[in-house]
Amino acid sequence: MSVEAFLDANYTAALEDLKAFCRIPSISTDPAYAEGIKAAARFVADRLTRAGFSGVELLETGGHPAVFGEIASDPSLPTFLVYGHYDVQPPDPLDKWKTAPFEPDERDGRLYARGVSDDKGPLLIPILVAEAFMREEGRLPVNLKVLIEGEEESGSPHFEPILEKYREKLRCDLVLSADGAMWRPDRPSITVASRGLVALDVTVTGAAKDLHSGRHGGSAPNPIAALAALLASMHGPDGRVNVDGFLDGTSPPDPRIVAAIEAADFDSDAYYREIGVPGAAPIGTGRELLIRQWLEPTLEFNGISGGYQGRGTKTVIPNSASVKITCRLIAGQKPDAVVAAITRHLEKRLPKGFALEVHRHGPGSEADFIDPDLPALKVSEDVLGELLGQKPLRVAMGATIPIGSAFRRHLGCASIFFSFSTADEDYHAPNEFFRLENFRLGMKAWTMLLRRLAETS
């Protein structure tokens, strides 16, 4: 029987495996679910062993363990590392679920359960495919390692220590991520870039303590007014960042991604309706909107506070006011240089009577992007294009994908996101689901991918 035929013949059993996996409440953020985490790690380890992986073990560095396994076929073949995570988001609010989050329910060609789309369904696919190869061909066309972590939904606090500690064991030529959703259900896509991140707090201080706004109003410096003026100076009228030096080191966006954006025919009105923005669309065309979201850096205010925030009114001129800022960075921007440019901008504009403090959170991260000429990227695109009859879009991601840059830093290799969940599958919300047609499609695609990667290398 062919690998494809094996997968077809065993589809019902595969779906039962997925349901069994989804019954395990592996919520990593809540210590009450420690048993669920352990059970899910065991489930993955057992499933890897059953599939024919060897060296299956739990990699420990103090948090929830990551599960490792490998199938070494031939040292002359390239080695790929499959990434995924077995932990899931909390299911709250529970009363919004139509069926219980940990009792998988199949309806209308979808499987509903917490974690089914993010990331239990997608990560199970390459394991099932590897099993089919082993059963039918006795070997894989490439060397395959698998690393399934258990803390993705709680910020992966032990992920980099794992990469550090097990660097030799994890060494590979390329990471194939089974996590990271496709952008839209109606168009195949491959994510080729994600933005970096740097975070800071800015505090403006006036008088030594809060003052009475009657006695001192009009004469004492008001830090909310000063902060507001500073913040207002940081964007131009079109909403773009207006800070000298902010864009230093950047180049114009990859024309292939711009072409993909043009091909995507994105509807900006629909976007603003979906996120519930009142009135007319602030950015009128989908092209412009996606360029902003994917290919331009941002400087967003995440929180602001100062003075009295309770009910009613208090006649106070506050001593200080603060804002939290995060910047999403594009290729070429260095976190250090960005923080320095912002600090210079603020210092230069600080009015008389105030002190300024800029506090940076952590080192930040640069943007991550795949070499557009990477052969494996073309292979992935070909596979998706042939299976779906439509060339996939090369998309960028506004968000920061920490694993991409972590793998690049620790293992020195790129990551290709080859996932079969879709961004609309409510994976951090009630009634998470996974399209079962994509479960089948994913198995076909991973089968083709592993074969083609062997041919290309």
Added chain:
Amino acid sequence: MSVEAFLDANYTAALEDLKAFCRIPSISTDPAYAEGIKAAARFVADRLTRAGFSGVELLETGGHPAVFGEIASDPSLPTFLVYGHYDVQPPDPLDKWKTAPFEPDERDGRLYARGVSDDKGPLLIPILVAEAFMREEGRLPVNLKVLIEGEEESGSPHFEPILEKYREKLRCDLVLSADGAMWRPDRPSITVASRGLVALDVTVTGAAKDLHSGRHGGSAPNPIAALAALLASMHGPDGRVNVDGFLDGTSPPDPRIVAAIEAADFDSDAYYREIGVPGAAPIGTGRELLIRQWLEPTLEFNGISGGYQGRGTKTVIPNSASVKITCRLIAGQKPDAVVAAITRHLEKRLPKGFALEVHRHGPGSEADFIDPDLPALKVSEDVLGELLGQKPLRVAMGATIPIGSAFRRHLGCASIFFSFSTADEDYHAPNEFFRLENFRLGMKAWTMLLRRLAETS
């Protein structure tokens, strides 16, 4: 014996009265001190009776009672109502006091105790003076009523109901307030104007809920940015309010007050040092500073909030951001018109993609000011000028004096502030004190004042 000689001869007893009064912990904001409040009201009532007042009673409207008493001399003479308050601020922080707040301590010509300057010392003075007149002359030169409330330090929530309910009993030609400190210890002053107040909250809303700043950053509307831009548009580069229609109805400031400001030779550097403002003085001259503080309206931001305000960082584009605003109003400004002008200003500038909500707190109050030609004002100035050898300054007050406008609205009469505490006596801070020379001076001044008011009317 003359009234003056009686006061001199009985000074020690008067000081003992003041100490006894200060031993009563009459904190109105803290229900734990209900007994202290009751005891202080009784103390005032007893002292009025002992001084020769009749009709002494506690006026009740549900809160802490106000104490009333009167000495009716002759229906053809004018009637004055003395205002004061027997409640005090909480003494916290206790560890900052050199001696216990409710154990009055005399040192360096000052009496230290919570409430001694605000307002127990100043309010006792006219009672002692009335007693001296009654003992030595058997009558007062005018008709005198006294109203001492018990909720001033907790916002006088029942004061207007008292004026409403007891309007007939309280009817008078002029209020003489024993509350309201003199501006500076080295220059006598009379407060002739205070600013009005109107308060509002402004909320800017973007998307229907908080959004991920990675996925949506650059495309979704950020309400903190929009609010900051709106706030930055409300003041000009010199810090003055820059809102069309805000000044409608106002006239240039009273030249007598401007002259007083010029005579005051106020030191703006010292002011900024005192309130602990870093760097150079934002307003370089004392004249300009006092004009801003006393004679110009303000639009101050009292509090701002939106998005994530906890520790660390959260990559969110918040759904909304809010600011609390209070405006101090000068003569001619109407609270309704001011709120309408601000609302128009904001609506006109609101960028696409946001909704705006303006919520007003209460009706607000107009500025209060004394007719500059009121004969009693000149009498008060003459008394202070003769006693101190220096013509008092006519000063305005940046703050709002609710009792001034309350008496004007309910009793239809002006209030003259004739107090002998000074603004530097730490009356809302630890180690509150009262200058005993002003205790004596106040008795002389009230004696002269009552005599002169009889002659002038």
